[in-house]
Amino acid sequence: MAHIPKPTEGRVESGIPQVPTTVLRIRSLLPSLAPAERRVAQRIIDDPERAAASSITQLAKDCATSEATVIRFCRTIDFSGYRELRLALATEAGQARGARTTGAPEPDGDINPDDTLVTVVQKIAYTDARAVEETGAALDVEVLRTVIDTMASARRIDVYGVGASAFVGADLQQKLHRIGLASFAWSDAHVMLTSAALLDERDVAIGISHSGSTIDTVQALTEAGRRGARTVAITNFPRSAIGFADHVLTTAARETTFRSGATASRLAQLTVVDCLFVGLAQSRYADSRAALETTAEAVRGLRINDDRKRRRGRPDDRTTDE
Amino acid sequence: MAHIPKPTEGRVESGIPQVPTTVLRIRSLLPSLAPAERRVAQRIIDDPERAAASSITQLAKDCATSEATVIRFCRTIDFSGYRELRLALATEAGQARGARTTGAPEPDGDINPDDTLVTVVQKIAYTDARAVEETGAALDVEVLRTVIDTMASARRIDVYGVGASAFVGADLQQKLHRIGLASFAWSDAHVMLTSAALLDERDVAIGISHSGSTIDTVQALTEAGRRGARTVAITNFPRSAIGFADHVLTTAARETTFRSGATASRLAQLTVVDCLFVGLAQSRYADSRAALETTAEAVRGLRINDDRKRRRGRPDDRTTDE
DNA sequence: ACCAAGACCGAAAGAAACTTTCCTCCATGG
DNA sequence: CCATGGAGGAAAGTTTCTTTCGGTCTTGGT
Numbered sequence: 001m002a003h004i005p006k007p008t009e010g011r012v013e014s015g016i017p018q019v020p021t022t023v024l025r026i027r028s029l030l031p032s033l034a035p036a037e038r039r040v041a042q043r044i045i046d047d048p049e050r051a052a053a054s055s056i057t058q059l060a061k062d063c064a065t066s067e068a069t070v071i072r073f074c075r076t077i078d079f080s081g082y083r084e085l086r087l088a089l090a091t092e093a094g095q096a097r098g099a100r101t102t103g104a105p106e107p108d109g110d111i112n113p114d115d116t117l118v119t120v121v122q123k124i125a126y127t128d129a130r131a132v133e134e135t136g137a138a139l140d141v142e143v144l145r146t147v148i149d150t151m152a153s154a155r156r157i158d159v160y161g162v163g164a165s166a167f168v169g170a171d172l173q174q175k176l177h178r179i180g181l182a183s184f185a186w187s188d189a190h191v192m193l194t195s196a197a198l199l200d201e202r203d204v205a206i207g208i209s210h211s212g213s214t215i216d217t218v219q220a221l222t223e224a225g226r227r228g229a230r231t232v233a234i235t236n237f238p239r240s241a242i243g244f245a246d247h248v249l250t251t252a253a254r255e256t257t258f259r260s261g262a263t264a265s266r267l268a269q270l271t272v273v274d275c276l277f278v279g280l281a282q283s284r285y286a287d288s289r290a291a292l293e294t295t296a297e298a299v300r301g302l303r304i305n306d307d308r309k310r311r312r313g314r315p316d317d318r319t320t321d322e
Numbered sequence: 323m324a325h326i327p328k329p330t331e332g333r334v335e336s337g338i339p340q341v342p343t344t345v346l347r348i349r350s351l352l353p354s355l356a357p358a359e360r361r362v363a364q365r366i367i368d369d370p371e372r373a374a375a376s377s378i379t380q381l382a383k384d385c386a387t388s389e390a391t392v393i394r395f396c397r398t399i400d401f402s403g404y405r406e407l408r409l410a411l412a413t414e415a416g417q418a419r420g421a422r423t424t425g426a427p428e429p430d431g432d433i434n435p436d437d438t439l440v441t442v443v444q445k446i447a448y449t450d451a452r453a454v455e456e457t458g459a460a461l462d463v464e465v466l467r468t469v470i471d472t473m474a475s476a477r478r479i480d481v482y483g484v485g486a487s488a489f490v491g492a493d494l495q496q497k498l499h500r501i502g503l504a505s506f507a508w509s510d511a512h513v514m515l516t517s518a519a520l521l522d523e524r525d526v527a528i529g530i531s532h533s534g535s536t537i538d539t540v541q542a543l544t545e546a547g548r549r550g551a552r553t554v555a556i557t558n559f560p561r562s563a564i565g566f567a568d569h570v571l572t573t574a575a576r577e578t579t580f581r582s583g584a585t586a587s588r589l590a591q592l593t594v595v596d597c598l599f600v601g602l603a604q605s606r607y608a609d610s611r612a613a614l615e616t617t618a619e620a621v622r623g624l625r626i627n628d629d630r631k632r633r634r635g636r637p638d639d640r641t642t643d644e
Numbered sequence: 645a646c647c648a649a650g651a652c653c654g655a656a657a658g659a660a661a662c663t664t665t666c667c668t669c670c671a672t673g674g
Numbered sequence: 675c676c677a678t679g680g681a682g683g684a685a686a687g688t689t690t691c692t693t694t695c696g697g698t699c700t701t702g703g704t
Contacts, residue, residue: 034681053409055661066683071663082662083690087375090409094416111600113607117470118463120604124596125458129451132589136447141440148439164496167489171588174486263596266493267454267589274446274585279439356652378691388654393692404691405661 020092022085023048026077037073039063044089049096052089056082124263131253131264135271138252147247148279150230151176154204157183158229160192160220161208164262168234168269169208175277179284180291192220199229206232210251210265212240221245234272236265341459342414344407345370346574348399350460354561359395361385366411371418374411378404446585453575453586457593460574469569470601472552473498476526479505480551482514482542483530486584490556490591491530497599501606502613514542521551528554532573532587534562543567556594558587 026041033041040063044051051059060067070082079085111123151157157176161169166187173185186192199205205224209217212235221242225231233245236253251268281292348363355363362385366373373381382389393404401407433445473479479498483491488509495507508514521527527546531539534557543564547553555567558575573590603614 036682052412056663057661067662068664068684069682072682087412090374090412091416091419094413095419097413097417111604113604115604117467117601120600121458121461121463121466121597124600125455125461125593128589128593128596129454129458132451132454133447136443136451139443139447141443144443145439164493167493167496171486171489174489263592263599267450267592270585270589270592271447271450274450275443277585278433278442278446282433282435282437282442358653377689379689389691390654390693391652394653 020048020096022077022088022092029077033073033076036063036065036069037076039065040070040073048089049093052086052093127254127264128267131251131268132271134252135250135268136275138250139272139275140250143247143249144275144279147232147249148276148283150232150247151181151204151276152280152283154230155182155202156199156204157181158192158195158199158203158205158220158224159183159185159208160187160196160205160217161185162187162189162214162216164266165208165210165214165217165269168266168273169206171270172206172208172273172276175273176280178291178295179277179281181280186220189216189220192216193223196220196223196229197227199224199227201228203229204232205229206234207242207245208234208269209240209242210236210253210262210269212237212242214242218242234269236268341456342370342418343460344399344410344414346456346460349576350559350572350574351399351561353559355395355398358385358387358391359398361387362392362395363399370411371415374408374415449576449586450589453573453590454593456574457572457590458597460572461594461597462572465569465571466597466601469554469571470598470605472554472569473503473526473598474602474605476552477504477524478521478526479503480514480517480521480525480527480542480546481505481507481530482509482518482527482539483507484509484511484536484538486588487530487532487536487539487591490588490595491528493592494528494530494595494598497595498602500613501599501603503602508542511538511542514538515545518542518545518551519549521546521549523550525549525551526554527551528556529564529567530556530591531562531564532558532575532584532591534559534564536564540564556591558590 023045027045030038030041030045040059043059043063054062056067056070060070063070074080074082074085077085079088111120115123159169159173161167166185169185169187173183176183184195186195196205203224205221207217207221212218212233218241221231221233222244225244225246231245231247233242233248234251235242235248236251237243238248238250242248249272251265251272253264253268345367348367352360352363352367362381365381365385376384378389378392382392385392396402396404396407399407401410433442437445481491481495483489488507491507491509495505498505506517508517518527525546527543529539529543534540534555540563543553543555544566547567553567553569555564555570556573557564557570558573559565560570560572564570571594573587573594575586575590
């Protein structure tokens with residue numbers, strides 16, 4: 001009989017449509033098998049996943065034959081034994097499953113009132129992840145670099161945002177603070193304006209607005225600009241009112257109808273915040289590292305060491321937040 | 323302690339890019355493992371495919387431990403034994419391989435001080451997106467459903483979180499409020515406790531902590547439970563101190579060393595918040611719709627209509643936030 | 645400091661799964 | 675009618691997996 005290569009031998013590593021080579025091989029050898037072995041083969045072809053989950057004893061019984069025959073069968077199709085066959089089957093079953101689900105192209109993203117909860121979770125995770133990914137891909141690194149440089153040397157940094165963007169602003173402020181940059185986050189129209197009025201050429205003001213049209217934020221940023229501060233906008237719509245800023249960092253989130261409640265948008269904004277934060281921390285590495293470690297040390301005592309019956313070792317000491 | 327689901331139970335089976343849920347589970351339980359078991363876990367995380375191909379004897383030897391420990395490890399992560407774990411790993415390895423051929427090569431996640439800014443942005447977007455995606459894939463929908471039902475009929479909902487998790491809590495509170503659910507978010511230890519003391523059987527308390535060990539949050543949630551309220555935890559480490567909660571929703575974020583500043587973790591938490599929010603909005607469709615529209619209407623006036631020369635019409639009116 | 649409780653872990657016995665060996669059965673062709 | 679050889683199963687042999695048990699090390703409480 002001509003040599004039929006085993007799955008792991010010289011095989012093309014990446015034909016796009018992955019195929020269950022082992023099952024195919026078995027099928028092609030089917031006619032040349034003895035009756036008892038053929039029963040085994042047939043059963044595996046019928047349901048490889050199930051076969052992978054059975055012990056050799058079980059499989060032999062299912063095929064009304066002996067374990068020895070199964071072993072012989074494994075040898076016939078060029079495996080060293082049952083273990084190896086089983087591993088190959090399990091792997092291929094996984095591939096098949098992966099392909100199956102990957103094939104189902106993602107939903108329109110929009111959520112219907114009668115979607116099942118499983119679908120809802122899938123769609124949310126999908127659109128949220130996409131918002132993050134696309135924001136990263138679309139982010140203008142040159143602008144980012146400029147903003148980072150400007151911030152690194154700023155005397156003071158003001159952050160404006162209302163509604164959901166206020167939380168993003170607060171998050172940014174907290175992070176800046178942790179690496180030793182003086183910054184403030186405001187979400188009250190009056191306070192924003194009064195704070196902006198105190199800025200000058202040495203300062204930076206950052207306005208966060210998904211729509212780019214939030215009056216309070218735009219006004220505060222405008223005021224900051226009038227006072228001479230460098231202005232930065234984080235928005236999904238660079239051509240909106242807030243686009244006048246010196247530097248515009250664009251997010252790429254598409255909110256769907258039902259979820260008009262600022263879901264993907266704030267994740268996209270936070271991604272930008274992460275880029276700012278890490279970029280800054282990196283550009284001021286020595287300072288940041290020290291500051292991060294100091295702050296980490298400070299909150300360490302706020303962790304529970306072992307207050308309940310639980311396996312030893314408290315969760316990673318490294319995480320210093322929340 | 324709340325039930326921690328096995329890979330095959332009520333869980334979302336398919337974020338687009340297939341996700342290795344077993345490995346994710348192991349990762350989330352890593353900190354709660356004993357030293358010897360942790361070595362085993364680490365080795366599996368490092369190279370699942372190789373682990374799947376090893377016998378228990380081999381694996382034990384590689385980890386410089388006994389086979390008994392490996393078995394114990396399998397039990398800790400809710401497998402019936404080594405065989406089952408091996409099968410799951412083999413299947414996932416297959417999935418990964420199938421996905422790899424189509425997908426892009428993955429960066430190694432960790433950020434070095436001398437990475438270029440472009441690389442930094444790529445890595446951030448990648449890990450952030452992965453955190454969102456994997457959280458969605460690993461989320462236990464049954465638990466989510468229970469939590470949603472409980473919340474929908476609650477008299478009042480308290481949300482606890484400090485540090486970065488405080489912003490997530492505030493975000494959740496804001497969203498709940500928008501669909502007409504009475505809720506409060508606290509981040510001050512004293513206020514948390516006093517608020518928790520006022521809860522009873524009709525109420526729900528939600529504690530948010532990445533590590534699961536933040537003293538303030540855990541104490542407040544404990545107090546709430548003692549008063550009879552239903553308790554919910556959102557954490558990356560279900561076996562941590564906060565795991566006592568009636569219902570545990572697990573996130574799947576891996577913070578990298580440099581970014582120990584709560585980046586991916588809060589995105590993962592927000593993804594869970596989104597699922598809660600949309601799930602609730604959906605289950606109370608009529609009420610939510612009305613409430614959403616009313617609130618949207620209320621903030622509409624806070625948008626700029628056309629205050630400068632700008633191309634298209636103003637961005638989506640539907641987005642009602644920030 | 646000392647003891648008790650309990651977590652942790654490996655050695656070894658026991659069970660199950662896998663592999664090899666060997667023997668029987670049976671069809672075939674001289 | 676008998677040698678021959680392949681198919682297939684029983685059982686012995688080997689490896690892998692699981693359970694049990696006891697020892698060591700912490701930890702928390704006198």
